[in-house]
Amino acid sequence: MKIVIRAGGIGTRLWPMSRKNNPKQFHSIVGDKTMLRTTYDRVVPILKNKEDVFISVNQDFVQKTLDEIPEISQKQLIVETDTRNTGPAMCLEVCFLEKFCDPNEIIASLPSDDYISNSEAFQSLLESTESFIAEHPDYILTPAIRPEYVDTGYSYFKAGKNLREGQKDAIYKVAGVAEKPNLEFCQTLIDSGVYYCHTGMYLWQLKHIVNLFKTHQKEMYDICTQVANLTIENKLDEAERLYSELEKISIETAITNHTNKIAMSVSNEIGWSDLGKWHIIKKVLKPDETENLIKGDVMVQDAKGNLIYSSVPKKIIVVNDVDDLAVIDTPDVLFISSLKNSAEVKKMVERLKDEGRGEYL
Structure with a gap:
């Protein structure tokens, strides 16, 4: 498995602490380590080697990232020349990894700003979900969490059929999505007991997600392929010109809304929170x-x-x-x-x- 840590955002909901020149992932909000450092340390133990971690980062923070995580090399940085939301950002990840990884490789794309209180449970979750994708490479999988309070800023996934019937770690087919519902509807979803909070984490087989981008976002894929080549060659001005042409859309709008083969794991043990709001x-x-x-x-x-x-x-x-x-x-x-x-x-x-x-x- 290869892991991409997404650290290209600005975190405007935590302004004025999180700023364009010093975004939240470089702050130590919980404990003494920055959120980026904490996320890196959390995932490395389950990988074969440290070269299996990649960090997606804005071009302005390449050196800051290398200073923060000296264990990685610049070859492990996926450089974003602009902020274009998760659709283009994750397409760029895919196009970058396509150049260096086996097409059957399983990729986990994770935010850099999650709070997870139980690292061991999270590592077990990643290993379990990796095995599911190995068995079902035509699925996209997203870990989900049972909501503990009402929050209209999240999306909620409905659990459908258990795709691992009889096994310890249940994984459900996503039977419905409620995106950022209003307060009353959000409470109804939570009370139903079958809707779970979307974490923004994704796992997929590289070849499968490449095919989905080629099918549903061909122009985005073609541009991101060029941008990946240009950033590798350090031609950042040309890369920025191309990348900035892309529409700012989410990965859900770009890809996951176009396929019905979305699965979700459910864990109440990892202690997840999105540290994106005060x-x-x-x-x-x-x-x-x-x-x-x-x-x-x-x-x-x-x-x-x-x-x-x-x-x-x-x-x-x-x-x-x-x-x-x-x-x-x-x-x-x-x-x-x-x-x-x-x-x-x-x-x-x-x-x-x-x-x-x-x-x-």
Whole structure:
């Protein structure tokens, strides 16, 4: 198996901590290690050698990635010259790997910003799902998680037929997808007991996913093939010109919505969370006795349920008589929001972009 760690995003829902020049995967949100380093360390033990890990990264962070993970070489970096969503990004992964890997190789494409509390359970999950793809190479498999709370920002997969009847690790055919449902419908899905949270992880046979891209996204595949060649030759300006022509679409829109052979594993043991939103970070980390989650020099009085983050030296944040807020202080931006709607910061980032205030992005 080859593993691709997707580290090309910017993480605008965690702005202003996550910025264009220092995105979230290079931050240590949980523990002392960055999210990228943590993800790398989690997957390496199940691989035959360290050369089986590839990292998809924006061209601006090639050296930063090599500094963060000195065990890898530049040959293991899949260089994105622009941010085009998961459809083009994962197509580029496929076109890059096609040049170096056996067509029957099984590929796992994983986000760099997942929180997983049980690494051993996760490693077992990857090995189990790898064996499924080896037996069923015409399937795409995605690990899914039983939801523990309502979140309208995720997609939910319905479990259909058990494709491993009688075996220990059940794998279900996906019988339906609800993409980012509204609050009421999301609660209904969770209460049904048959819908599971999509994690954004994918496993597939290289030859199969190549054929799917050729069939359903031929232009994207052809462009990404050229871009992969150009980035390998370090012709990044030409690669950027071509890659930026691609429409920003998700892998679901590009590929998985076009096939009915999607399977999902279900695990409640790995302790998964997507560390892409402030309110999720507060759920994952342990608040103090007042239910406040604090990082930095902060003084709190008669306040509870807040997430307060400061990266500004020689500055104290004093919070009085407010509940359930996100307060994120950086040297040039102070962001304050209700915690439950803090992911809406993405709209504010777009507004700053539209107003030409790129220095804050």
